[in-house]
Every structure is written in C-alpha cells, then in structure tokens.
Amino acid sequence: MSDGMVKILNGNTFVVSDARGDIEASPSDPTGLFSFDTRFLSKWVLTINGDRLMSLSTDDLQYFEARFFLVPGVGSVYVNATLSVIRQRSVGNGFLEVLSLLNHDDVPVDLTVRLDADSDFADLFEVKDTLRKQGAYARQAGESSLLLLYRRGTYVRSTAISSSQPCAFDEGGLTFTITIDPHAAWTTELDVAIQMLGQQIAEPGQEIGGVARTLEDQVKRPIPDMARNLARWLGEAPRLECDWETLQRTYRRSLVDLAALRFSPLTAGGNSLPAAGLPWFMTMFGRDSIFTSLQALPFTAGLAATTLRELGLRQGTRIDDFRDEDPGRILHEMRYGEMTAFEERPHSPYFGSADATPLFVVLLDEYERWTGDTDLVRELEGEARAALHWIDAYADLQGNGYISYQRRNAETGLENQCWKDSWDSISYRDGTLPGFPRATCELQGYAYDAKMRGARLAREVWQDPVLARRLEKQAADLKQRFNRDFWVADGEYYAIALDADGRQVDSLTSNNGHLLWSGIVDDSKARAVAEHLMSERLFTGWGIRTLAVGESRYNPIGYHNGTIWPFDNSFIAWGLRRYGFKDEAAAVAAGNLEASAYFDGRLPEAFGGYPRSMTKYPVQYPTACSPQAWSTGAPLLFLRTMLGLEPMGDHLVVDPALPTTIGRLELLDIAGRWGRIDAFGRGRVDTSRLSGRVDGR
C-alpha cells in the first residue's frame, strides 16, 4: 500500500483511493469504500468536461480525512491551469466529500462535472480471493439520490449518494452542469451513506438524548468529535521528552496510528480495542488485539480492558468443527461480510488460534498489575477459568501435556494456529515440514505463564488457594518437562516445535525470545538462549530474525523465515530483560527504533533480515498491511523495556538501561495503580559492542 494510495478510516470504515481521490477497483484491487468487511463503493471517478484530473498534492489531514489538490488534464501538459479542484473527504457513515472548483480566469467558465459511481459489494475475502457474486444488483436513480443496492435473499447492503447542489442522477453516477463566475468558487457536499442491516440496536451508554441510536447513527461519527477525541487520546498518554528526535517522532506516530487502529464493537459502549491492521484487518483479532494491548498497557490501559471484555463476551462455548471452536477458547478473527454471513467462511467468529486463549489470561493479570482493577478480574473470573480449562481439556491434542494444534475445518480453517502462520513457517533444520498436530514452543511458554499468572489471580482476587496451588504445580511440571523435551542439546536452544511423533522440529528461531518472556526457560539455560538471540545468526544489528541464518529455509525476505518483525522483537526484548539481560534488551530496542527512522516513524509489519553492515538501511518487506497494530505497539513496549518499568505491588519500579543513542529520556505521567509517576533515564549502554556476544546479568 505504499504505491501512492491514500487511506483514511474511522473504526472499521475506510476509504482507499489513488492520489486524485479516485476509486477504480478491479475485482482483486483493494481500493474502495469499505465497511464491515464489505466494499460499498468500487467506482468513484471525477471528470470535468469528460477529462480526468491530475494530482498536484495530497494532504493527509488526520487519519480520518484527506484533501486532494487537483487540476484538469493528464500527463505533463495542463489542459486548463486556470481551474483548481479540491476534494476534501472525511470518513463517517460512509464518507462525506466536499468538492470545490475555483475559477482563476477573468471570464466565466461553463463546466460539466461528472462523478461515475458504482459498487460491487464485494466481501473482503472475495477481494482477496477474486470470487464471484451470487446475489443481484440494483441501481435506482432518483430526484435527489442514487441508490446502489445488492441483495442475496435476506442479505441486503446498499449505498446512497446525494449532493447538496442540484445535479442529475443516472444509474452510473451524477452530473453537474454549472457556470462559475470569474475568480469565483463553486462547492458541493457529496454524501456517500452506507446501510448495513435494517436493525435497530441500542448501544449502552451511547444514547443521544435518551433515544436509542440506529446502527447507521452509530456508524456515523461526527468529524469534530473525532478531532477532539484524538486530541484527548494524545493528551492522556504519558509525555515523552527525549533528545533523540527519531524516538520522539516514532512515539508520536505510534500514538496517532494506535488511535486510528481503534475499533469499537457495537457491544463495547463506545470503548475501543485495537484492530489488527489497515486495510484488510480492521476487525477484532484475538492474538493481535491481546499483543497490542499488552504493548500499550503503560500508555493506555483502557484498550486492554475493552479487549478482555469483548473477547470474553465472544468466548467459545460449544464444539463447532467448522469454526474450530471449543468451550473456553478465545476467538481468532471476527468478520461481518457476505461469505461469513452465508457460512461460506467460518468467521462468525472463527476460533483457530492456539495462543489467544492462554494470552487472554496473561493480559488479564498484566492489566491488573498495572491498574489494580480487581473488579474486572472478578467480572471475568468465569472466562479466565474457562480459558485455563481449555489449555488442559481441549488444547492437549496428543495427551502429552503440551498445547498443539490441528485444524478441524480442513477447507477454510487455518493450518498454522500460532503467530507464524504461513505455510512453511515451521520447519526442521533440513527444511522439511512437520505433519500435524504441531506443538510449537512459544505456546508452551504462554501456557506456563497463563498458569502462573492465573494462580496469582486465584490466590489474590478469586480467593481460591486450591486452584492457585494446582496451577502452580501444573506450571512447575510443565516447565520441567518442557526444558527436557524441547531443549536441542547439541545446539543449546529450544526447538521451534515438537511434531506429531514428539520429535523435535529443530531449527533455531526467534521463538526462543518469547520463551524468555514467558518465564518457562530454566535459569541455567537462559544465557545460552540470549547468546543465540544476539548472535550473528539471528541479530542483524537492526533486530532479530524470525529464522536463523544457516537453517535450510532461511531467506532474508522470507515472511516468517528470516525477516525481522518489530512486534516479535519487542517481546524478545522484554524477555531478555526478564532474565536480566538489560544491555541486550537495549540493543534490540535501539536497532528497531533506529530502523523506524527509515519508515517515517512507522515500523512496518516486517523488514528484511539482511545484515545491517550490508544494506545500511532496513529493507521493507512488501506487505499489504500498514499501519499494523502490533508493529505500532512495538515502540511502546521498547520504551517500557528500556526504562525497566515493572509494577511491584502499588509501586512502579523504574530501572533504566538505555542505549547511548539516547542522551536523556523522560517519560512523564505514567498512569497506574500508583497514580501517575515520571520515569527518567540516561543512555549508558554501548550497543555497538553487543552484536554476537552477551554481557549478561
């Protein structure tokens, strides 16, 4: 999406257009007006006297509005430079576009202004997979509007286009025939409104004047409110003072992008949780929403509360093979489009994730440690117990005491139900792929952490010491077995997985860092793991690769087989810190943050695993999704890690270990159960000497 496309969004409604503001979608092209996973406008092309326009510049005013400055004519020759055209577009219920034409000439000008409009009402899945529609289209041109409509049985979606200035509507768009006086301007407001379900839904706490709002009203969020909302969001986050400009800029970019990625399910009473990424993933994802909430906890704890509540409300309650649902399982992905509605896809919601369920418990505990909000821990006691029960009762597919996964929906379910979810992400050293079920190592770490944290909640909040003891005993037993069964003795690291025969899938991967984060690593093995992570096989200088150099499938631009994922690195750094490797954590943070300078402060999903000494700059991995929530959250977690922020009872411990890239750093007004606290640090860690060795604790 770095190809000159302009994206603006509001919740899960977003518009992707070219630099002129035009939308000309092909079946497989991701431009258009999208909402609830459906494309409501696939064509929106402006012409003046039959000619397309040319872009002079584009302003991304806010994440929810953009302005396009245009002139008539295409190519390098201006047909008529005495006319300026400005399109200002903001996303609300669909979008609102203010179209202005300015005549700079000394004579009046007669113009035919035309907007071609159409919609294919494609499901996002269809856009990705180019599938055929089964329903029927209708176009109704009236006196005051053009209605585009799609119907398949009871499923109806529509787009209504209207204008504040008189125009002629036909089935293919709208036409203005106008005269503009010398040095005068002409303006119209074009309203593109979407309709999703003809259902009245009251959102608790969101009534306007005591009247329940319709779904349409809820989708419509007034723009001034959004600007105020963003200002408040930025104002409530801790303030960063720092003499390293890159970090300042990346911090601000992260906060703004995180605001843009907020998504309010209609059940959330106006509260929001992080969606996974723009444009394909503006929806609730178990794994992504939880990881991002964890990263953002010291900066905005409200996201975690909403994530926990909303995932809890949708927790699995039955065994449903099509949806890979089990009782207690936390969802993987929720979708609202046509294919989900007709059960051609299992996303209503789909549960095929093996990590979201233990991570749900991890987030609940970490949230309480920061906020002291025991009410939420009590409110979600049943959900947390069910999640812990899922680990033992449903996730242990092989009866060997480990979480493993194998999809039950073989057609449209997910093969790899861990974060490295591409088809070839789990391999032996020789490159062969294991069969199923697969027990990847980080899942065991998350299970261990969930049990330990669940035990704390059981003892301190739920007043259930029996459960606490049982969980601790299970965790201790798991840790012991894990350190025996997953430890690759001749390499001194943990295998990425056990295969269906219990054999080690023995390649060296970044997953080792997640194990440090979870605490499942034996103290006696931690140094060897840290040395691997910081070795030249994994650490490039920018960050830690997903798969080590020397493994058969290693490729510096392999999606999960050699690229660097900032999200992955942020949890690895936290893990290094947990085991006392402060300087190493600082080096990983410094490398990633230095890379962010090359991406305008917006860390991508992944970037190339080339050695820093070779490329001098980080090579972006071609990806369709930016910003992505857990990349956006990574700089926040790096900040936490470098400052050594750790809740301890009602206090916040600050124990900085900052790279020398930073002279002085202040993070002010960090909110938590202690009220608000400031953290200060000076850069003392010389990270340049750390590649390839470990100084340690």
Add this chain to the structure above:
Amino acid sequence: MSTSSSAAADDRVAGFFDELARRGDEPLLRKVSGRVRFDLADGPGAESRLLVIDEGKLALASDASQADCTVRGDLPVFAELVAGRMNFMAAVLRGALACDGDLELMWAVQRIFPAPPRGWDPTAGTRSA
C-alpha cells in the same frame, strides 16, 4: 414451505423452548440478566417467547411484552438454529434474524443454542468441486 414441514419445525422449536424452561439454570449466562423476546414468524403471524434471565436463572413466558432485546426470524430459521445446523451470528449478519435492542445481551443469549453435530460443515452442500 408445506404445512406439514412447518408443523414439524414448529414442534422442534416448541420442544427447544420447553426444554429451556425446564433447564431453569444456565451456567453460560450466570453473569447475565435481562429480557429477550424471540418472535417466531410463521407467515403473517408471529408467536413470541419471552426469556427472562436473572443471573443465569431462566424463566419463559408466551408473552409479547417489552424486552431489552428482540430476535425475530421465520420459524424454519429457528428450527435450524435449535438443531445446531445454523449459526446464530451468521444468521444475524445475513438478515435471516433481525435483532432490536441490547447487542451485548444478544451475544450472550446466543449461547443457549446447541452445538452443531460433530463434523458439521455448512458449506458441504454448496461447495463447488
């Protein structure tokens, strides 16, 4: 829809709500309180069942009075739901069920419908080879 199959659907749905009334207590709704009305449409008419939930305790009435959340659909749709052959949320997205009111209550109450048969694949009949 022939009269006899409509009657069969009617029986299945009636059986489900009768069982729900006998269940008395539903652990999956232990945190939930509220009134949910199911409007079972059969041609032009509709029969209503009011489910009153009080922290997991269930009570049912054949009653068309005011509710916090209303779920309306054709009788055959409910017949599929109570057999586990149709997914509640998919039916809402499809417009086969129309919901008014408190959405959070709707998400909670859909848990009362049974799991599908093991191995149930809703795409099996329609998937192209």
